[in-house]
Structures are given as C-alpha cells and as structure tokens.
Amino acid sequence: MVFAPDTEVALRSVVDLINSAANGREELATQADLDAFLAAEGFSGSRTRNAAELDSVRALRSRLAELWTANEDAAVDTVNRLLREANALPQLVKHDNWDWHLHATAPEAPLADRMSTEAAMALADVIRSKEMDRLRTCEAEDCNAAVLDLTRNRSKRYCDTGNCANRAHVAAYRARQAAAN
DSSP: OOSOHHHHHHHHHHHHHHHTTGGGOOSOSSHHHHHHHHHHHTOOSOOOOSHHHHHHHHHHHHHHHHHHTOOHHHHHHHHHHHHHHTTOOOEEEOOTTOOSEEEOSOTTSOHHHHHHHHHHHHHHHHHHTTOGGGEEEOOSTTOOOEEEOOOTTOOOOSOSSSSHHHHHHHHHHHHHHHHHO
C-alpha cells in the first residue's frame, strides 16, 4: 500500500472527476450526471442540487486537472489555497462503513468545498510523500486522461477511461509482426 486507504479513495475520485471531461467528453452535463457521479464515488453530506453546485464542481474539476500536471511548488500553492478557501479544519470521523479517517469540512459544507478539501488532503499526502510522479496523464497519443499510478513498480502508463492500453498493445504487436515478416 502506498497511501492510507481513504487517501487512495480520494485520489481515485479526483482522477474520476478530472476524467469526466477528458478527451472532449462532458460527463457532468446535468444534475442527474452529478448525482450519479457522487453516488458512484460515495460522497455524502448536504446538497443544494442546483446549477450553482454543478458549476462549482465543474470549476473544481478544472483546478484539479491543472494541479494534476503541476510541478511540486505549484501543487503546494493550489493545495494550500483549496484548504484555505474551504476553511479546512481536519478531524477524525467514523461513518457508514469507514473506520476512523480524516475529514476537514463539516457534512453541511457546500459540496465543492467538501470535494476540494478531500482532494487537497489526499494530494497533500502525495506531496509530503514525494510521490508526485504517481500523478500522470495517459501515454496514448489520442488521450489526455489523468492516470493515478499506485502500482508497486510505478508501471501504469494508460488510463482507465477507454481501451488505451489495449490499443497500444495491439499496435505494438502488429508492429512486431510486421517487422518480423
């Protein structure tokens, strides 16, 4: 295990949020899309279910996408800004089927504040652990999706949004076959 379980879950949620707009897609076009995303990611707490909430989550997505490819100093600046903006106050909590873990906002805080704080706390762990190189973008030529490499040997090169790895492996196989003939 590279990070604490709640950190890994938060990092995967960041990847999923960033990739909800990867490669020209928009998977958070409607309130129903946001509802489905939050349910899939297991986000709890209060919701306004209005256009401003949806807009704030999409704005957060853009900030996190920039942070994903930032250098360490820029990432630190963004993480600190996200925590300040949400008035983060870390505390241990236990809820649902989770054992003790950190939350830094109240369940009543605005959705985007809760999401940004979870992301910032997880990214703070990444930065403190000197593991920024685990935050990547897909190596497929036609893909710009975020990739979180939690493999032991740091070998993950392709995203989980499509068939990028399969297409790359097939192309490499065909190139080897062509060279052999």
